[in-house]
Amino acid sequence: MLKKLLFIFCLIFAGVVRAQNVSLKGIETNKALAIADNNTFVLQNNCLHVKFVAEKRRLSASRFTFRNKQIELKGTPMFELELKDDIILNSADFELKGPLKIVNIKGNNKSVKLAERENGKEISAELLNAKYGISMKWAAILKDNSNYIRQVFTFNSITDSLRIRKLQLIKLSEKNGVAASGIVDGSPIVSKNFYFAVESPISKYEAKNGWVSSYIEGQEPTPELTVSSVWGGAPENQLRRAFLYYLERERAVPYRQMLHYNSWYDLSWNDRKLNDTSCLDRIQTFADSLTIKRHVALNAFLFDDGWDDNQTLWQINKANFPSGFDNIKRLANRYNASLGVWMSPWGGYEQAKEQRLQYGRKQNPPFETNSHGFSLSGTIYSNRFKNVAANFVSRYGVTMFKFDGVGAGDKLTGAGAGYQTDMESLLKLVSTLRGVKPDLYFSLTMGTWPSPFWLKYGDALWRNGWDTNTAGQGDNRQQWLNYRDGEVYNNIVQRASLYPLSSLMYHGICIADNGAPAKFEMNDKDISDEIWSFFGSGTSLQELYINPHKLNTANWNCLAAAIKWARENADIMPDTHWVGGDPSKGDIYGFASWSPKKAILTLRNPSNTAKKFVVDTRNIFELPLNSKAGYRFYDAKSGGKQPTAPVFTGDVYTVTLQPFEVMVFNAKPTL
Template sequence: MNALKYTFLSCVQTVLVFSFRPAYGQDIAIKNDKVSRTLRYLDSVWLTVSVSRADGSDRLEMQSEEFHILGMDDHTLTAKDFRVEGTPVAEHRGDTNMLTIRYGRRHDRHYTNDDPATVEVCYTALKGDEVIRKKVILQFDALAVVDRLEVERFVARAKESGGGRGEPVFINDKWFTGLEYPAGYSRHTDGNTPKAYSRHYEMVGNYSFIDLEERDIEPQGVAGMVRLMHFPGYAKEGAQDKYYIESKISVMGIGKPSDNAESGFMDYLATIWKAPRSFLHYNNWFEPRAKDLKGDALIDIFRAFRSAVAPYGIKMDAMVADNGWQDHESIWQPTPKYFPNGIADMKLLSEKLKQEGTGFGLWLSIGGTNAGVPWGEKHGYLPAKPNSYFARYFRYYSLSHPKYKEEMLRQVPSLAKEAGLVYFKHDFNQLSDLNDNAGHPPTDRHGHETNLDAMLEILMATRKVNPAIYQNITNWVWFSPWWLMYADALWMLAGDDGLNGNWPEISSRAMATTDRDTYIWRMWGDTADRPLVPISRLMTHGIIRTSTGRMESKDDTVQDWLEYVLMHYARGTLLKEWYISPEVMSPEHWKALCTVHNWAAANEKYLDHTVFVGGRPDEGNPYGYIGWNGNKAILVVRNPGVATSTLRIPFDQSVKYHVQKTKRYHAKVIFPYRDEYPKTFISGQPMVIEIPGYATMAFEISEGKAGKPAAGNLPEIKDIVKTDSSITMSLPADAGARCDLQVIAYDALPGLAVNGQPLIPSRTSRSAINAFAGYAISGMPSKTARSWKMAVYDLSAMAGKNITISFDPAIPADTEIHLLMERKVIQKYSLTVPLNTLWAITPDRRRQTIQLR
């Protein structure tokens, strides 16, 4: 649903409801058909005393101060520091009920110039919503400044959780409350919980930091206090020479009777966010040839894509030009290097792409990073004055300074309209400014809010000229769910790419998967403290395969590639980025990519809801993603270790399963083969999945009892004889497709021989401990990772033979030797499958791993 739906109606007094003098203890309510908020006349002001469902159930009682104003000089004001003017005014417009209460100054107290002359508190309830909204409007007679404005401030004797930067507070695991604003701050329990940046997922990776200077702290906090606040700074001039501060909108809501607070909040969020949608595009960042935007280079690359994906029925939404298209001696004009005639040439490129069957998109930093700040400074555009954290990075502009803001409000929508853009990647969102001449007090908290307000205004102005534009917000974003009112996708805050070498893996593609998934584990792996932004709404830097060999080694196989692609899509990723050079793709690589893409599209209703399950990938723990929709789910799991491992998966609301407990479920394996999984699961009890070494598996889960696998169980390998210097065994004859001897050493790799013949490794790899990108390393290093080396020896030619593996008896005791086999089974399978079905790459084989030493 459009985020503009809930724009507050004017609080003009039109239909009088209370025409009598209010009496002490009298109640009034703002309500709709779902929820009700009750206010009581106490001490000459109207204060909220409870919220409940419309029928009175799930009542939450509270003692409210209704609002709280903190001045720059530390003096404070609440509703009790004012007097009610007139009577509460109720009005009904269409499906919306409104209640407005107006306060004026009291005659028995002194006020400063920064204190409001009047305060209006406006409540709204829209029919069918399970929320009530509130806004506070401060009116001043002259220019004034407010440090902090609390839109809600109440005490509830209840269990409270959540909160933080741009986060809701959950109360009694039923109610939720927060500001509909990414940079609102919420506290609970004692009025000061959580402390700034103390959530498990904050200050991790490429995180954002704004110095609040402890102005979020309430020194007189009490048990059960909830506070929703922001930092407005200067009042804005309005009508009749008055000045105004309008608060951010607060929301108080509850979900369905059977749902917990998080589920209720997510249902509410789905009514205001930019609706989830898949977007497939090519980005030219990693491909040198594609960065040349003159002529038909980008069009030729698209034609190569179109030719390859057309047999699979795939349509690409856009070709995207990343950083490099802009003229550094302008405010986001096309560079003459590629566009001699400026926007006319860019429009021509966009039109050519549209004629070919796709759209055009651009990278653009709204704050002006990489936009020629030295030039801009000479031409009157004010550079931002960053805090110490952001000062380490690139220069950028003050987005709230009138000259740059006005130019961006014109230029970004103009680019979208004139060039016919379908996508923006908005990078480098510092939003930190300590300037004293940029429309805000010279503090980080006020500069942040004012710059963010300008950014949101630009995003909405762009949507006004192109409602369908896909908007991706990247570096230094934070995971407030209210970002999704303005953005389609948010960056995962990792390095651009990376190979995680903390844990022994032989495939570079596997290491690339471990890198992405370790970041996601770090932020989404704790079910008790994870972002509310769905994993499916993350930008992850997509699928990479370039002419420069980025993110791969020459020994990586098609199956390695397929599993890498599958794990990318298994996250539920809606923003599908292909950093791919078509010329390096074989037919098998295209088949792997396109079948997974089509499978994900066919299962989007499940993958939209993916939840991370399992442990830290780069410490060898099995993990995966599960997405439920009703009584069906998609589960994709991965074992980054060489030994068979067991993954326990919750079967409750923590994984967004909302159907009844004690029901029987079964699973079908759909990758890397197709067969029944031999276990029945009971809802309410953890699912237990066994995953062979280095395996990636996908399942469809639905109601019913487990069937019998067509292939049956693999026979055990017996009569393995081990000594200090040898291992003797018979290799199964059915392991001829793949039979790898895998050696992991935490010192030097040992020399090995089989039947007296020295072995030469077919593949090798080695550790790179905590090699996260420097700008995204915060919170990521493993405390247990240690150096390792790995070698793989291909024994498939010896399948069915007796072998003796010999080695020096003096090798370290922790050197590991494993056997990984793909064993042939008797199972019928079809060579012809639908194009939206995963490629069962080992249809008649089953993996078996055995630790020999």
């Protein structure tokens, strides 16, 4: 009876783990206010103050203040349009059509987006440029408990389609100490205490003639264009966390862990096709060894490349799945899990991709393509892709998609002119599918770059680089970990400092018989290192590229313990940030997450020599000013929620990591 009760308890709590919001000291319980005084309109709370002026039928922004810091905005246009025929218009060229309005916003407690649950205030206006026939609706929004305001701009052409070459929404003097926070498109512009951005991964930035600006480029004529921006403030030395606080509230769905089996390297490999029997075996084996025996349930089973019939384009292979996905859905649901599906917007890879392309070209009319494969910007192909994905959700209860391959490929800084319309189409596709099921989980892989604004659409981005490879010292599995985390450091940490590491696709835990993982050592120590270092990264995309028949009892126990630990700390893992140096150079490195009540720290030595590392809590946890720095550190791998004796206590401590050692700590502030 006890085992049965434990199993039921496990199933009840196997659903997607949702974290609380990121902690930002002094922002909580902060009501939004809107004040009108003659021609002056103010949005404010007890932290920020933004003033807009409506004068002589023109709208302008005057000042942005956060606590005692200020950005002067006088003389800076609120927006600037560059039309296709070299005409440049800015906010001073648009007249107000009527008075500004103040609107109360009522929050919706059932919304999956955190910000939409909050009440707030909105100031709105309509403007017109009669000469060029362009109207514009503008809204500035401040929600309760916010450290930022958002502005939404909707442009319409009265007589013809808009032909916008460039739309600039952010323009700030370099005298304010502002600069881009990264080198990729969609990087916020920041100063010590402020951040500004166009809320789009395809936005660009420019520093020129003493000004720093952010803008989007138009590609195709359109009857309407809606773009938004954010202005935010940060407490002293808390810029990353302040931006993350905003992002966690405004992303499509807040951080939630998605633990799942992925068939790649196991059942899926090259041109091999999946079948009902083998998929059912993997579901049952994980259920027997993890869910029933160790009371840890997966959220989903994702079936990668190989489920489709290449001659039909994204239709299930009827020969191998005569009942479609009904059987695997039924078995997964029995253990409170759902299904996930791999799909490739550009058609996949190698022979299977070519077969899909051949099929697409034979259709009447043919499916649209570009130099990399199918084109999502094509109406015919986009509709096929969208309809197949929506059917997976409605018929088979699919809760997550791995979209693999779009745009120009790997290690990009942006879409590039040739692929911007494809990227815009991908964003529209994801938004459309969220209309079917708002809390779908999207892993957006090859072709993306680490702009945080991808998270207004998807849930996790590719770290870039090869799926698996080796680098540095150690045996094959240790070299794989060196490579994996070295790519994260060089492609994400160094290129996009405000992208959250908790929303990355690391390429999971790899224990299988195909590809590079087939050569990775199977000793228990190496496998433990991979498991703990992976879950220590804090990523929500918890991929298990695991053939379950290869795991022994020690491996299963380790996997279950690490999963439980990650779930116990899901409330602070959105805050995950990099500590230490460059894995590819043999530096000790790791991940830390913090909240006022607790913290966690993972460290790894990627070299074959013992090394020392100084744990300075103020630096490691990026503590707010005036926070107490004393912590008790406990070994998270030793079992139990909190061993009685701490490993060390204090604010500065030097640890020694043996070659390839992984340390994982739970930390509690001292009284």
